[in-house]
Each structure stands twice: as C-alpha cells, then as structure tokens.
Amino acid sequence: MKQVARRTFIKQTGIVFGGLLINPSIRSLANTTMTGNNQYDVIIIGGSYAGLAAAMALGRALRKVLVIDNGNPCNKQTPYSHNFLTRDGVPPTEIAMIAREQVGRYPTVQFLHQLATGAKQTENGFAVQVSSEEIFNARKLVFASGVKDIMPAVPGFSESWGISVLHCPYCHGYEVKHKKTGIYANGDNAFELAMLISNWTHDLTVYTNGPSAFSDEQTEILKKYKLPVVETEIRSFEQQNGYVRNILFVDGAQSPVDAIYARLPFEQHCSIPESLGCELTEEGYIKINPAQKTTVAGVFACGDNVTRMRTVANAVSLGTTTGMMVNKELIEEDF
Ligand SMILES: Cc1cc2nc3c(=O)[nH]c(=O)nc-3n(C[C@H](O)[C@H](O)[C@H](O)COP(=O)(O)OP(=O)(O)OC[C@H]3O[C@@H](n4cnc5c(N)ncnc54)[C@H](O)[C@@H]3O)c2cc1C
Known part of the structure; x- marks a missing residue:
C-alpha cells in the first residue's frame, strides 16, 4: 500500500496494528471492563499472522473467539516483508493491519490489546488472565505467540x-x-x-x-x-x-x-504453554502433532513457536490449519 493509500486506510479504519491501534468500530475490548460475558469457544494468544489466520478460520466457522495480543511481533523492525504472495515488499505492519481489518469483519471475533499473563485448566476448558487482571474463559486455547530472538550484546x-x-x-x-x-x-x-x-x-x-x-x-x-x-x-x-x-x-x-x-538463539515468546504442561522439542519449539495439538488436551499451537520454517506464509498456513483443527475438535465434541 502506498503512503497516501495507507494514510487514508488508517484514517478510515483507525487501524495501526503492530504499533498499536485499535479501531473502536472493531469489537475491541481494550478499554472495556468485562464483567459477565467472558466465555469464548476459543482464546487465541498472539494476534499476528498465525493468530489472525486461525481467528479468520474460526470466525468463518461461527466460533466465538477472543484474540489477545500485545503488539510485539518478531519482525516489527523490518521495513519491508518479502516472499508472501500478494504482499511482496510491503511493510510487515501493513500485512497485519489488512489481516486484522478483514478478521474484524467477522462479528464473533473480538480483539483484546493486552498481555496474557497466565492460564489454567478449568472444568470446562481454560481460564486466561491478562495484565489488567481480567479473566477470560474458553473451551480451547491456541498459542500463536511466536518466539523471541536473543540478541548478542554487540553494539549496533x-x-x-x-x-x-x-x-x-x-x-x-x-x-x-x-x-x-x-x-x-x-x-x-x-x-x-x-x-x-x-x-x-x-x-x-x-x-x-x-x-x-x-x-x-x-x-x-x-x-x-x-x-x-x-x-x-x-x-x-x-x-x-x-x-x-x-x-x-x-x-x-x-x-x-x-x-x-x-542465526540467533531464541526462546518462546510466551511461557504460558510450558506452565500449562505443553512439552517443548529439543530445539525449543512447542511440540505438536500433525493436527497442531500440543501435548496438553485442548491446547493448540501455530506459527514461529512450532517451527524453524520462519515465514509469514508459513505462519498463515499453520494458523489456518489450526483454526480448522480446533473447529473440528469442537464439532466432534458437540455433535
Ligand atoms: C527480523 C525479521 C524479519 C523477517 N522478515 C520476513 C520477511 O520478509 N518475510 C517473511 O515471510 N517472513 C519474515 N520473517 C518471519 C516472520 O516475521 C515470522 O515467521 C512471522 O512473524 C511469524 O508469525 P507468528 O504469528 O507466528 O509470530 P509473530 O509475528 O512473532 O507474532 C507473535 C505475536 O504474539 C504476541 N504475544 C506473544 N506472547 C503474548 C502474550 N503472552 N500475550 C499477548 N500477546 C502475546 C506478540 O506480541 C506478537 O504480536 C521475519 C522475521 C524476523 C525476525
């Protein structure tokens, strides 16, 4: 998107994802106090490429979804992202911005711009706490939380x-x-x-x-x-x-x-999967099966946190697959 078009887009939508943003017309919970209806089918922790792709698949499957994201993707410093069809050479924030706008069109998907600080298993699924100390419940959890590169202490x-x-x-x-x-x-x-x-x-x-x-x-x-x-x-x-x-x-x-x-060492961006008991591989990725299920029932993972094949295209692909797999599991439990 060219600068002028980008400015118009931001003006019209209020969206500046990755930097922060939040369009009040999109169902953002950022400034609301959740007192009653905080039960979801699925909570997705991480709302970048993998998380948004999972949210789109789930929103289109009529699932009530909460995407929790604190706006800190691994590629935030890169001026231009390459090798993703239809978005080659555009700023990575722009890809996320368009994705978020499109996912936001599905009325059952909500966004919360906060850090998820903890989660625990409950009788019916999971309870997730965020930095405001509010708690949200869901039957299934998806971690699309990425990884954190550990920089050497070399100036520059x-x-x-x-x-x-x-x-x-x-x-x-x-x-x-x-x-x-x-x-x-x-x-x-x-x-x-x-x-x-x-x-x-x-x-x-x-x-x-x-x-x-x-x-x-x-x-x-x-x-x-x-x-x-x-x-x-x-x-x-x-x-x-x-x-x-x-x-x-x-x-x-x-x-x-x-x-x-x-080639930098890395750690999981979010420690909640491990605190729930999700096993990691020897390399440090969240262990998953071909259906994106972690070693803890009801918990799925997708994106950079599960693979060294680190591209936007792959994160989107894994996110879409995860959304479909989570929905399949919910259907099988209910049908
Ligand atoms: C410097 C750099 C440049 C890159 N350039 C390219 C490129 O040109 N082309 C390309 O295809 N790929 C590129 N990549 C790879 C690509 O950026 C990643 O594969 C992609 O971002 C992975 O998407 P993801 O959704 O899994 O994770 P991320 O994009 O890292 O997003 C994870 C999200 O989870 C959120 N999160 C984590 N923990 C929590 C929590 N507890 N609570 C709330 N939110 C949380 C983070 O804030 C973040 O928004 C690049 C990567 C790097 C590091």
Whole structure:
C-alpha cells in the first residue's frame, strides 16, 4: 500500500496494528471492563499472522473467539516483508493491519490489546488472565505467540536486526544479492549458513567472533570455496538507521560490509504453554502433532513457536490449519 493509500486506510479504519491501534468500530475490548460475558469457544494468544489466520478460520466457522495480543511481533523492525504472495515488499505492519481489518469483519471475533499473563485448566476448558487482571474463559486455547530472538550484546546488532542484519535469505536475500556479506555465527550454524548464502553472493566472509569451531572437514570445504573466516573478536557494528557499514574489531581493525546474516538463539515468546504442561522439542519449539495439538488436551499451537520454517506464509498456513483443527475438535465434541 502506498503512503497516501495507507494514510487514508488508517484514517478510515483507525487501524495501526503492530504499533498499536485499535479501531473502536472493531469489537475491541481494550478499554472495556468485562464483567459477565467472558466465555469464548476459543482464546487465541498472539494476534499476528498465525493468530489472525486461525481467528479468520474460526470466525468463518461461527466460533466465538477472543484474540489477545500485545503488539510485539518478531519482525516489527523490518521495513519491508518479502516472499508472501500478494504482499511482496510491503511493510510487515501493513500485512497485519489488512489481516486484522478483514478478521474484524467477522462479528464473533473480538480483539483484546493486552498481555496474557497466565492460564489454567478449568472444568470446562481454560481460564486466561491478562495484565489488567481480567479473566477470560474458553473451551480451547491456541498459542500463536511466536518466539523471541536473543540478541548478542554487540553494539549496533539489535539496531540493525531485520534491516541489514538478517535472519533469512528467502525473506531478504534478493535485496542484498551479490553484496559484501558477512555471516555472524560459528561452527555448524556458520557452515550451514555460509553454504546457503553462497547462493545469493560470493562476496562472503564468516565472522566467528572468537576462535572458530569448525570441524577439519568444514575448514577444508570453506578453504576450497575460498570463504574467508575471521576469528577476531567483534567490538561493534557501525551502522546508520540499521544499515551496517563496518564491522569494528577489538584489535582496531575493521571490515566494510553491506549485509550480515545471523542465526540467533531464541526462546518462546510466551511461557504460558510450558506452565500449562505443553512439552517443548529439543530445539525449543512447542511440540505438536500433525493436527497442531500440543501435548496438553485442548491446547493448540501455530506459527514461529512450532517451527524453524520462519515465514509469514508459513505462519498463515499453520494458523489456518489450526483454526480448522480446533473447529473440528469442537464439532466432534458437540455433535
Ligand atoms: C527480523 C525479521 C524479519 C523477517 N522478515 C520476513 C520477511 O520478509 N518475510 C517473511 O515471510 N517472513 C519474515 N520473517 C518471519 C516472520 O516475521 C515470522 O515467521 C512471522 O512473524 C511469524 O508469525 P507468528 O504469528 O507466528 O509470530 P509473530 O509475528 O512473532 O507474532 C507473535 C505475536 O504474539 C504476541 N504475544 C506473544 N506472547 C503474548 C502474550 N503472552 N500475550 C499477548 N500477546 C502475546 C506478540 O506480541 C506478537 O504480536 C521475519 C522475521 C524476523 C525476525
């Protein structure tokens, strides 16, 4: 959406999702006190791409749904999102904004702009508490709560995350193709990432930020492909508005660079699934079966919190599937 169209859209709808917003005409509970009717078929915690896709499927299935979201998606710093059909190259907030407007058309779906702080099992399902301390009940819970990337304490890194320090070449690789590119990682992660990124650029250097942890075989392969490895400790990334220009090292040296790829450790954005007893995989994702069910009956999960295939398209796909699976379970219980 172009700037003018975007401004008109915001003016008409009041929606600025991800930053905050909330159109009073959409059934938002943000400023209301819920005293009586706080029973839902489904509560979705996380109202970004996965959660909104689940909400759309459930709203279209006539389910009473509450979407609780505190507006903190993982890609909020990225200026443009790529590789999602019909929305290639638009700001990620815009995708969420349109999605939210469309989901908001289903009268049984409500939104609550708050943090879900806890949940427990009840006789008929689950009770979810939010930061205002209100409690909402539902028969089923969906966690579309995403993951939180853990940034290294290198000055300039977090400022550039999603702008010129990138997590995925399928999302951003085309825009920095053939550019001077760094890999900020070590060992197997660095090797795997270097191999992958060599598809987009040959001007590639691996920065291990300390002694390299490659196997002998990996070192041989990197040498064969003339991929330099720099082990010097990094002091900071010199950047302007998130665009990294130089890597500065503790010994005073520096390397010019246009883009950097990093594979960061992560944690679940929301700890409620674990507190309910949902098991995690060894990698740290919520364990699910092919129907998106977690290891706790009645609790489903979708989006980045269940998979390393981290794209908007995949989050939407998993969210839609989850909405259908939750509805199927409700039908089977009632029919
Ligand atoms: C920097 C970056 C750039 C990216 N660029 C692209 C790209 O160009 N193209 C692409 O396809 N993909 C891109 N991705 C991947 C894409 O953003 C994710 O796959 C997608 O956002 C996952 O959607 P999600 O709904 O699972 O999680 P998220 O979008 O992370 O949303 C999770 C939501 O849950 C909410 N939440 C969590 N816990 C609670 C709680 N307790 N209470 C209330 N709300 C809660 C959060 O506030 C957030 O709104 C990028 C990712 C990153 C990190």
